[in-house]
Amino acid sequence: MATAVLLPQSTPSDYHRIISQTLKIPKDTKIAIPVGILACQRDPLLRSLKTFVVSTTVSQPADPPAKKPAKKAVIAPTLPSDPLLEVILHDTVIFPEGGGQPTDTGIINTTLDGKTWEVIQAKRHGGHAVHYVRVKDGDLPGALLAFSPGESVEVALGQEGFTRRYDHMSMHTSQHLLSALLETRLELPTLSWSLTSYPSPCYVEIPRGMSPDEIISIQNEANRLVFEGRRVHVEVEELNPVQEKPVPTLDSGRTVGRGLPDDYTGGVKRVVVIDGVDRNPYVYSISSSVEHNSLNRPTSCCGTHLPSLHNLQIFLLPHTDALARSTTTNARLYFLTGPRLIDHLTSSHNLVTSTASILSCGAPQLPDRVKQVVDERRKVEKRLNDVETELARVVAEDLIKEYRPQTANCNVYKKHIHRVDDSSNVLGFLSAVSITFTNLVAPDAKQYLIVLTSSPSSQTTSSTTVVLLFGSSDRHVKKIGDGLKSKLGVKGGGKGLKWSGKYVGVWRDKENVLLDDVIQSGEL
């Protein structure tokens, strides 16, 4: 029997392992702990922390970008119009964006005035995490005082911030697992990945598409490791830039992942290890993703990771999307886990059950029932077309019957017919009438000018009445067409012997009278 294993309430003490004798976490609260060994990275389940302000400046808004930025899968936080402070703390539980993982949001409580401040984002500047603190009500002097260097504060994720972080950690740790399996089982390196905005699936970019069998086998393997609850830990040492190899490049010239950011000055190298995911835990098992490539060498990841794979059931969307570039066979594999997987299951279930209820069947019968409805609709459409064609002929023949005897005593036979039709193609129907009429009229027949109008059975101010005008002389057709435009506000136009247009609004008897006036008073 399966037993649910819950995520520990706190991070295990052996999660964060400093593997260098010389690397120490700075204790002096006047200096900032560098990105790489921040509390959020040492203890990813920690939600709040008492610490001290190291520096504070007023944030200068960046110039708007010269050109519109490319559409991103990750939505950047919208900055408020309030002034912002850029605050560096001695330590923090708020993760600054980096390595593919978006920024955390959170709050800071200042001890001096007992106020709570909103942290709308955190960014890495060089080796430091900078908190962007919102100054409400414009009290900058008060804010600067509360955030004076040396002041004590409590920095926290808050419930909303932790929910956001938990989702990010779930997706990021799953991506490491997924990339490691793709690399070691299928020799598919991860070229990049995207931690998209909730609740969209995230994806890894790989050099080729995958077969359904490959996708299932990787998903099964991942979930076996999840079921075992493999542990995750982080190994940290000083960064030796000389030892860092350049990022590998594929034959296509595409780099595999990214190296350390050029402006990173934290001086710390972090490796994320999923226990025994591979034969050689140190060399292979690592993490492998964008910010660190996966080609058989440990490289760094600055993200926050869950201390185990518990509850990280992975669902791979059962297809890969080819990237539409002629020079590449690269593809995206989408995945879901944790809160996003639950969200996806809930919304998919709701879609299926509401559709099944509309069609009065159970979910398993949906595909057959939908096919049946679509087939029936096709048949009905065909039947409707046949009937409309026949109806058009009847209307045209009635016109001909009336037209013939009248030709003896007038120059031009003029006629308006108004109809009520709820057809999906009213103009097509009216055109069919005109074509049949024209075909039935003898070539040497007397002149004629006919206007057909058709309104829907239920009209509102936005309803459309279709107008079709046809005759035996293009001069007559143009003249009456112009009259319909100016007297009735019909929008339309035509060429030769046909003119068509639309009238928007409720078509009443008044419009019929106006139209008949236009036809009868026009000297043809």
Ligand SMILES: [Zn+2]
């Ligand atoms: Zn990573």
